[in-house]
Amino acid sequence: MSPRPVLLLVALLGVSTVLAQTSPPAGSPRLAARPAPPPVAMAKPAQLGLCVACHGENGVARQPGTPHLGGQDEAYLVLSLNAYRDGSRRAAAMNAISNALQPDDIEALARWYASQPGFRPPAER
Numbered sequence: 001m002s003p004r005p006v007l008l009l010v011a012l013l014g015v016s017t018v019l020a021q022t023s024p025p026a027g028s029p030r031l032a033a034r035p036a037p038p039p040v041a042m043a044k045p046a047q048l049g050l051c052v053a054c055h056g057e058n059g060v061a062r063q064p065g066t067p068h069l070g071g072q073d074e075a076y077l078v079l080s081l082n083a084y085r086d087g088s089r090r091a092a093a094m095n096a097i098s099n100a101l102q103p104d105d106i107e108a109l110a111r112w113y114a115s116q117p118g119f120r121p122p123a124e125r
């Protein structure tokens, strides 16, 4: 063997040794200990399905007479939902629906809709 192939062989052996050390078999504890990837997007609230028929998933209303919620102030959304829930603000559909929500749901839905891009007039879309 000339010196070049020997060097190549040594290099390949070195690389395969490193690979063997850095890629443990599936299911090994080292694999499980890897940090979870960062969340790509906010998780959808569990009760979002109660709202989409009228307000849309992204808070752009789909029914006449229904307000857009996307990009709305989060604290205002919480206040509104609580007001429908305790009856101090009256609108039949929202009084009924908000009664099915727990405080945690209200927080999650308000955070979700506040984080959406929001309504833009057709000319700007």
Ligand code: HEC
Pocket: 047, 048, 050, 051, 052, 053, 054, 055, 063, 065, 066, 067, 068, 069, 077, 080, 081, 090, 091, 093, 094, 097, 098, 101, 109
């Ligand atoms: C059947 C249609 C319908 C559904 C379903 C519905 N909404 Fe509404 N929502 C409305 C209407 C109509 C209004 C306007 C009521 C009023 O005049 O106060 C409203 C108002 C609101 C407001 C007040 C907005 C503002 O600008 O003051 C919030 C917040 C809201 N809805 C959140 C929700 C959430 C969260 C859900 C799901 C849990 C939901 N809505 C489900 C029809 C609906």
